[in-house]
Amino acid sequence: MKAVIIGTCGHIDLALSVRDRLPELEFVGVAPGSANEDTREFFVEQMEPSLIPFYESYPAMLDREKPDIAVIAPFFHLQSRIACDCMERGIHVFVEKPMAATLEELDRIRRVHARSGVSLCPMLPYRYHPEFRAAFRAVEDGLIGEPLLITALKSYKLGKRHPVYTRRITYGGTIPWVAVHAIDWIHCITKGKITEISAGHTTTGNRGHGELESSAFVSFRLSNSGSAVLSADYFRPAAAATHGEESLRAAGEKGVVEVIGGEAVLTTADSPLEKLPREEPRAIFAEFVRSISSGEKLRITAAEAFEVCELALKSREAADTRTPVRFRQPDSGRKEDS
């Protein structure tokens, strides 16, 4: 199989870091997502470009290389357009989250995906992180009972960010870019059974990063009558041990499961603070490549990825308008599962 990379603004390392483990896959080209992207510099400086041919224009690259898979991580507002371009050519796409920057774009990518028949995988890797997987399985296995209260946190160091982050039009927002992971966790735990969204965000405290929101919260009402709340921020101080911090807690009548400090721990009526066993780490991109050959289902389907994106965009809307936004239930007749 042949793969190309379009854009270098996101987590293309999710694909490149597992190259050695995918002998069946060859990277045949890399191109910027748009003319003003400094892909070449990024590749020249960091990515040993000699190993992957560089193209100035991705359509030309697609025409010439006819890849099977495109790894798509351009300026954030170009994700859905480029993903649609690829899918319309029959190319499977591994695409940076949130995948669409507006509900209209989301609608289009959903439609193009449905009629293209290709596979789509978002760069939402947490369902393959062993500690998150262990927590999600504990919930699936009924160990906490019905999940009725979920809290989640995602925090990053701000540092000095590329100008793409400083404008809503190119960045999308901190809810779609950062909080989306916690939204994915909550979606996974609740199976998307969310009825209403409230949210808030602010640009105060963003240290000169223009329109970038320094922090945000989102709350979801769940159809089981419970709630989920998440917070996301760029306030993690420079001196902190790691770039990012993340935590998750899901509570129900039978117990509490948490992901904290890279471990999943479960407390139930009988067992205080049991560290859950972790599976061997799996790379989402390797799983995606394998699923294309095998037809095996990914842990995050395209339908789920679209729903996570929709939740993120509607959460941003709820924050922008400071008004609750209804979220229609799943099972409402859409058929886009991949």
Added chain:
Amino acid sequence: MKAVIIGTCGHIDLALSVRDRLPELEFVGVAPGSANEDTREFFVEQMEPSLIPFYESYPAMLDREKPDIAVIAPFFHLQSRIACDCMERGIHVFVEKPMAATLEELDRIRRVHARSGVSLCPMLPYRYHPEFRAAFRAVEDGLIGEPLLITALKSYKLGKRHPVYTRRITYGGTIPWVAVHAIDWIHCITKGKITEISAGHTTTGNRGHGELESSAFVSFRLSNSGSAVLSADYFRPAAAATHGEESLRAAGEKGVVEVIGGEAVLTTADSPLEKLPREEPRAIFAEFVRSISSGEKLRITAAEAFEVCELALKSREAADTRTPVRFRQPDSGRKEDS
């Protein structure tokens, strides 16, 4: 000084546990808050009643003993009525939170307090807990910058609760009873500068406890454009190490302060994870008794206590109605500071 106890449904141990340290204070009587309260049994079994005379009726006790201070912890819906009865007799009150079960009761207790001239202290002890005090001081000292994102959690074991907990009319609700502490923390950090409240709660998963909400969330929009979100629940499993769990995180441009596992930790651009020094523990009731003699201000004033109560009741309203509730800014002309 003479003190009495009215009711035994709440945290009267906050007063009784420091008896030995208050030689200037004598407990001269204890009475139930209402006829159907099993105070006598509680006292006979647990409180060495021989040491404190028992009265069947609190008004008779007040008439006879003419105490200086009343420790008030009856069925939760009687808190404000009994506190008003005492204040109208010129008795200082140490009263269980939330102090009022409705906004009308809150209005009355505010008015009675204002014209009585007595001192009022709520059973909201966290501003005297060394780890919380350390965190609040770090914020006051500007170590995290403007607090823009606050998250808080309060979780308890449910066990088998007294029937008073199973009816809204006697219990008040999990937001006023449990979440109120986290509301107090957020009030302390933000100085009450909250503009809007959203909330949710559910009785699902309450294991036969009638109308008791098993879990709840509250989100606040702050007037500095930031947000605060808290969760409260009774899902802490029986096997957990302690009855309660609590955590607090406040983040701003300059740093993050957290209270977790009984410690306050600060992270800033220069210092990773510094454990903040803790003052010697202080008991809120002892501070209250001292403040009556000395006139010194408590760390939680009556005005702040009323505002925390108002936030709790309006949060409950937001949860009941599933509709955001405006919170008027402080500085709107009230003068009830004690």
